[in-house]
Amino acid sequence: MSEPDADTYALKSAALAEVAAPALPYQPPLPRAYRPRIGVIGAGGIVSAHLDAYRTAGWEVAAICNRTRAKAEAKAAEFAPRARVTDRWEEVLADPAIDVVDITPHPADRLPIIEAALRAGKNVLSQKPFVLDLAEGRRLVALARENGVKLAVNQNGRWAPHLAYMREAVRAGLIGEVISTHISIHWNHGWIAGTPFEKIEDLILYDFGIHWFDFLRSITGDRATSVFATAAKANGQTARAPLLAQALVQMESGQASLVFDGATPFGPRDTTFIAGTKGSLRSDGPDLGQQSVTLTTAEGVARPRLEGTWFNDGFRGAMGALLVAIEDDTEPTNGAEENLDSLALAFAAIQSRRTGQPVRVGAADSLAF
Numbered sequence: 390m391s392e393p394d395a396d397t398y399a400l401k402s403a404a405l406a407e408v409a410a411p412a413l414p415y416q417p418p419l420p421r422a423y424r425p426r427i428g429v430i431g432a433g434g435i436v437s438a439h440l441d442a443y444r445t446a447g448w449e450v451a452a453i454c455n456r457t458r459a460k461a462e463a464k465a466a467e468f469a470p471r472a473r474v475t476d477r478w479e480e481v482l483a484d485p486a487i488d489v490v491d492i493t494p495h496p497a498d499r500l501p502i503i504e505a506a507l508r509a510g511k512n513v514l515s516q517k518p519f520v521l522d523l524a525e526g527r528r529l530v531a532l533a534r535e536n537g538v539k540l541a542v543n544q545n546g547r548w549a550p551h552l553a554y555m556r557e558a559v560r561a562g563l564i565g566e567v568i569s570t571h572i573s574i575h576w577n578h579g580w581i582a583g584t585p586f587e588k589i590e591d592l593i594l595y596d597f598g599i600h601w602f603d604f605l606r607s608i609t610g611d612r613a614t615s616v617f618a619t620a621a622k623a624n625g626q627t628a629r630a631p632l633l634a635q636a637l638v639q640m641e642s643g644q645a646s647l648v649f650d651g652a653t654p655f656g657p658r659d660t661t662f663i664a665g666t667k668g669s670l671r672s673d674g675p676d677l678g679q680q681s682v683t684l685t686t687a688e689g690v691a692r693p694r695l696e697g698t699w700f701n702d703g704f705r706g707a708m709g710a711l712l713v714a715i716e717d718d719t720e721p722t723n724g725a726e727e728n729l730d731s732l733a734l735a736f737a738a739i740q741s742r743r744t745g746q747p748v749r750v751g752a753a754d755s756l757a758f
Contacts, residue, residue: 410693417706431493440468546600548706564665578651623652
């Protein structure tokens with residue numbers, strides 16, 4: 390048996406030819422003709438991204454509701470001047486002209502609203518993270534089916550251009566079977582200090598990390614078997630919730646890692662690498678909105694020129710996927726039932742962080758295990 394040469398020992402790569410990037414359907418889905426009237430419940434800061442996305446797409450927002458009416462009035466004035474404003478979400482659900490409801494309050498607050506909306510025959514887009522308990526999520530999925538309506542989750546990261554392109558490349562078989570996925574994000578999340586967000590103990594793994602657990606689930610299916618996770622407070626941070634977290638995911642014939650450095654004041658970076666049996670994908674950039682994707686196969690290196698940004702194309706994608714499903718009477722690609730698998734990954738990570746032990750995916754069914 391011959392010994393490898395020095396270049397092999399040194400892990401040197403060979404130069405590859407530049408090739409044309411394949412065209413893939415990564416952009417936000419849009420319905421062909423379906424144009425419903427949308428009701429938005431909740432007018433917090435993130436709702437500006439929702440409303441701007443809907444305005445850009447040409448979708449009518451017919452009502453905006455918030456318990457502090459002035460907030461709803463401010464959002465309507467900026468994004469949907471013709472929308473009816475109310476401080477009672479029951480009025481939105483009672484309007485027979487509204488077909489779709491975007492429900493954005495925090496999980497515990499929106500659970501009864503989602504249930505009431507489904508019983509009222511409304512199609513629902515729920516803000517993420519979907520639920521605090523998988524059993525409650527399954528109950529809502531069943532309720533949507535019983536009432537003949539669609540229930541989707543606003544996993545807007547699915548339509549961030551770089552994540553969407555990589556997902557479609559995997560689904561098209563361009564890199565073969567996924568061997569490993571490694572996500573490393575370095576940014577400053579210290580803005581949560583003094584806000585209700587810092588009261589969420591596992592904010593990074595749950596509220597933020599759910600985007601990447603969902604992305605991992607979208608490219609590897611149900612191959613994840615267990616998760617080991619840790620979290621820590623960073624030197625100098627003032628927020629109560631830990632801003633550093635990481636998770637190692639064991640998969641059938643593979644592995645994945647997610648690193649979240651949420652206390653990086655200078656030099657933010659976001660990198661994703663996916664290795665497959667026939668190629669690899671890499672995305673890298675200074676933040677979540679500026680990313681360059683590289684596809685490497687035996688044919689060479691392809692560098693697609695992607696259009697759009699996560700904010701606000703991702704929000705247009707989340708609602709667009711729901712509208713397409715309503716128009717075609719299919720399950721939304723961001724359907725709530727599939728999203729429960731993403732939450733199972735996040736819940737396993739959180740239980741592991743709390744116990745210091747690896748946790749089998751599916752063993753933790755809520756945040757209060």
